[in-house]
Amino acid sequence: MTWDASLLWQFDLLILPMVIICAIAALSFKDLVSCAVISGAFSFLMCLLWTEMLAVDVAFTEAAVGAGVSTVLLLGTALHVKRKSKD
Numbered sequence: 001m002t003w004d005a006s007l008l009w010q011f012d013l014l015i016l017p018m019v020i021i022c023a024i025a026a027l028s029f030k031d032l033v034s035c036a037v038i039s040g041a042f043s044f045l046m047c048l049l050w051t052e053m054l055a056v057d058v059a060f061t062e063a064a065v066g067a068g069v070s071t072v073l074l075l076g077t078a079l080h081v082k083r084k085s086k087d
Contacts, residue, residue: 011052019045032078040071 022042029035043066050059 008052012049015045015048015052019049032081033075036071036074036078039074040067043067043070 019042022038022045026035026038026042029038043062047059047062047067050056050062
């Protein structure tokens with residue numbers, strides 16, 4: 001399958017703002033579970049960008065480790081952490 005070069009910039013313009021929004025949201029949320037979910041979404045969007053750049057091996061690693069394993073570990077940790085104050 002070949003990529004149509006005229007559509008790639010449109011795909012980039014669609015994904016890039018979502019990546020930036022996910023990065024800012026992950027840094028600004030105070031809830032750890034929300035941060036874990038947003039970081040998983042960030043990794044998934046980066047996986048799409050790596051695939052678009054034809055770096056399939058990097059995209060597969062990002063999907064498996066970044067969006068998969070890391071998100072599960074962060075969610076598990078966030079659910080076991082107890083907060084001392086109610087900010």
